[in-house]
Amino acid sequence: MKLKETILDPIFKSNPITVLVLGICSSLAVTVTMKGALVMALSVMAVCGISSLILSTLRNTIPGRVRIIVQLVVVAMMVILVDQILKSFEATYPIDKQLSVYISLIITNCIVMGRIEAFALGNKPIPSMLDGLANGAGYGLVLLIVAFFRELLGSGTLFGIQVMPAGYVTNNLVILPPFALILLGCIVWVQRSIQKDLQEK
């Protein structure tokens, strides 16, 4: 596979959320605000990219029978590192607090383990890292789209800045997770109408 496809495919053509339908749970939970979604997206990119790099470097030495456990240990380490770093900075501390358990739950995000199993264990380190980063970015893109509508309609703000006129009554349904699922459905619908080969006969 060419490097360009490795990077571009996960963003749109084989987006982990809308096409592979992975990482749905967290995309419902952390998309109430743009800030939260952005931090979550960057965290998943970092975890995905660096875990893929580490595991791809080790791929020929990992015993086959315990490879899932080795993957888990490395991914868990990355997730804890990201969480610790977010907690340490004044700017990211409130966002880490808002995301609460969802940062730690990146470990259960199927995209991370999925890409390691499917790509990193069979490819060289640099393409693996790029694949991880690109999948994180594809995930993040969908998160940001969903968060854009949810924050705009649910809180009348974007990145915490008031954009809706003062008289706007915030929509509480938009704040709740079910609405994120409806929005995700709409995104899948839009993508499938553009990308005809995804349509089932």
Added chain:
Amino acid sequence: MNTNNNLYTVIYTTIIVVVVAAVLSFVSQSLKGRQDANIKAETLRQMMAAAQIKPAEELYATANADILQLYADNIAEAYTIGLDGQKNGSLEVSVDNIQLVDKLKPQNRGILNGGDVTLPVYIFKSNVAVIPIYGAGLWGPVWGYVAFNSDCYTIAGAFFDHESETPGLGAKIKDEAWFREKFIGKTVEWGETPAFKLEKNAEESGASNAVDAISGATMTSNGLNAALNTWFKAYEKHFGLGAFFNMLAGTSLTDVNKEEE
């Protein structure tokens, strides 16, 4: 190389786990100071929001260093009490070494089981005393800070926070300023059970120690109600007997104010 050999597998996993553990403990140790500073600043923000030093939004937009300074400028005295209502320790308030009791979970356990506790009382120069509360919400802990006027029973302000209450429902205890503002001017009836009511239609009764619960967030409201009453009970001997008032009339705080002049 045969990577499926038993010995190889055991050695390999051991090394991986040891390396990962070493990295994590190193990072955790080296970042602990910064994390504690963030937690401390957050606690100070919430206490000062309850004490009405500044609005919560403004405090949340203020940098950590300025928060420490603001606290040091506004605090008169901080000390801890036991369940008998007697002072059992004092907390440093100088800006370089602000001491807080910010781990509320063990204190909460102490209150419930009648163990040893060090319950903090923070007295601000504006003559309000701030105490923490802590309890269980729906999904996780809820906590907050309640400020009392110098009469020891009128609430001067309150601020509540939670770990993971439902956004738009239980999370309103923190997100909606109108909720915490409802507590201002209410009273706590020391010695009565319950000393304070956060219930459905509570305000209809006209009682001065009642605030309406949040509709759609019954479990969070009940949890907060229980937290308030549990902690108020623990402070009852201290405030209910007018200890704070005596203290204001007596020595420590006036001395601090004199020094200022």
